[in-house]
Amino acid sequence: MLFVVLCEDKPGALDVRMENRPKHVDFLKGLGATLKLAGPFLGVDDKPVGSMLVLEAESADAAAEIAAGDPYALAGLFESVQVRRWNWTINNPDA
Known part of the structure; x- marks a missing residue:
């Protein structure tokens, strides 16, 4: 299952x-195939x-962990973090 983490x-x-940032980037690289995509939100x-990650995990709790x-x-760093299940329907390379 895919989950979006909104930070x-x-x-x-x-x-x-x-x-x-250097430790964050190393952490993300270490996730391997668990991490589908990631990047920052930008202000004006x-x-x-903020940040957005798309993770493959067994559950929302696992993605949050x-x-x-x-x-x-x-x-x-984060004021808030949301974990939401996501269905990648368009341009999904695995579909």
């Missing part, structure tokens, strides 16, 4: 994001203000 950064936390100034291990989450 909103705390206001004024760009420094936290940038300090933890084109600076990151993976997301909780992200160095960004561990550093307290």
Whole structure:
């Protein structure tokens, strides 16, 4: 099953994001095929203000557990995190 993890950064936390970015990128690369896609949301100034991940996991709880291990989450970057089941219907390379 696929899950989208939607993360909103705390206001004024760009420094936290940038300090933890190398560990975050390594974490994502280490997820292998579990991670389908990922990237930041951008504010009007084109600076990151949040993140979106699409994970393959057995359940929403399993996806949330993976997301909780992200160095960004561990550093307290996020104001909120949502995990939602997702059905990739258009341009899905596995369909």
